[in-house]
Amino acid sequence: xxxxxxxxxxxxxxxxxxxxxxxxxxxxxxxxxxxxxxxxxxxxxxxxxxxxxxxxxxxxxxxxxxxxxxxxxxxxxxxxxxxxxxxxxxxxxxxxxxxxxxxxxxx
Amino acid sequence: xxxxxxxxxxxxxxxxxxxxxxxxxxxxxxxxxxxxxxxxxxxxxxxxxxxxxxxxxxxxxxxxxxxxxxxxxxxxxxxxxxxxxxxxxxxxxxxxxxxxxxxxxxx
DNA sequence: CCATTTACTTCATCTGTCGTAGTAATTATA
DNA sequence: TATAATTACTACGACAGATGAAGTAAATGG
Numbered sequence: 001x002x003x004x005x006x007x008x009x010x011x012x013x014x015x016x017x018x019x020x021x022x023x024x025x026x027x028x029x030x031x032x033x034x035x036x037x038x039x040x041x042x043x044x045x046x047x048x049x050x051x052x053x054x055x056x057x058x059x060x061x062x063x064x065x066x067x068x069x070x071x072x073x074x075x076x077x078x079x080x081x082x083x084x085x086x087x088x089x090x091x092x093x094x095x096x097x098x099x100x101x102x103x104x105x106x107x
Numbered sequence: 108x109x110x111x112x113x114x115x116x117x118x119x120x121x122x123x124x125x126x127x128x129x130x131x132x133x134x135x136x137x138x139x140x141x142x143x144x145x146x147x148x149x150x151x152x153x154x155x156x157x158x159x160x161x162x163x164x165x166x167x168x169x170x171x172x173x174x175x176x177x178x179x180x181x182x183x184x185x186x187x188x189x190x191x192x193x194x195x196x197x198x199x200x201x202x203x204x205x206x207x208x209x210x211x212x213x214x
Numbered sequence: 215c216c217a218t219t220t221a222c223t224t225c226a227t228c229t230g231t232c233g234t235a236g237t238a239a240t241t242a243t244a
Numbered sequence: 245t246a247t248a249a250t251t252a253c254t255a256c257g258a259c260a261g262a263t264g265a266a267g268t269a270a271a272t273g274g
Contacts, residue, residue, distance in 0.1 A: 004231060005261080006204050009113030010211070011230085017211040027252050037207045047231055049253070054230085072239050072252050091212050097113050098205060100144045104117070104124040105198050111262060112230080118261085134221050154262055156222070161261085179221050179270045 002041045010094070011043065011051050012060075016079055016087040019061060023078040026052065052077060060086050109148045117201070118150065118158050119167075123186055123194040126168060130185040133159065159184060167193050 007014075018029050018036075026048055034042050052075075055061040060083030063075050079087070114121075125136050133155055141149050159182075162168040167190030170182050186194070 002200065002204050002207060003116065006116030006200065007208070008115055008230065009110060010208055014208075014211045017213070020213075036210050040203060040207050044232055050230070074252065093109065093113065094208065094212050096147060097109050100109060100147050101114070101117050101121075101201065103143050104121045105201050106124070106127075106195075115261070151263060157261070181221065
């Protein structure tokens, strides 16, 4: 299991990646993270929803509703152009970070 | 430059790595991080010293003084057995973290 | 002799994570 | 048919780690 302090800088990036695949909503995204990480990272609900708010405020995602006939109303999110740029920047940063941290890791 | 949120989970690990090389003190460690990272990561003084206190409290490092004839008194640190174990654990975790985050990074 | 570098320390603030708890609807199970 | 579990959130408060600002103190460089 991965500790949250480690992944802290990448929660937003992870969410943006999944929204790049397709527009989605909280519960689905949390399932997808669990699935894609082989259960090695399970994001906390509160962490996820506070990330959504942060990303909304920064204009990296947009929220909307779909007409549903049943079930509790979902808030859907999609990535914006600015969000895509931010995601790409984070990807480059990640390559650099890997390289740098590797220098302080033994075998 | 690497943002601090990304490296947050690895400051302690980086410090332990350098103390594994040899016992050292704050200023020297900060220079070494800058050097080893090719200036791509420069740790803030306050971050460094608060990390020392955290590591001391956890018993991962020990502090001591050397007799000096001049200069401001330095506080030296060395890694403990528990610190070494923690370091090794963090190295394993890092491999896992890399693998997982990579799944959310494009190209 | 004054600036810079070395080598810290204290304090207050901010951000992101997380625990707890609550709401509300649907679906599974006994 | 009652209730437990699952889906899908929201609100709130606490906490840890990073950081900015400022201060202290000694040695060294120009």
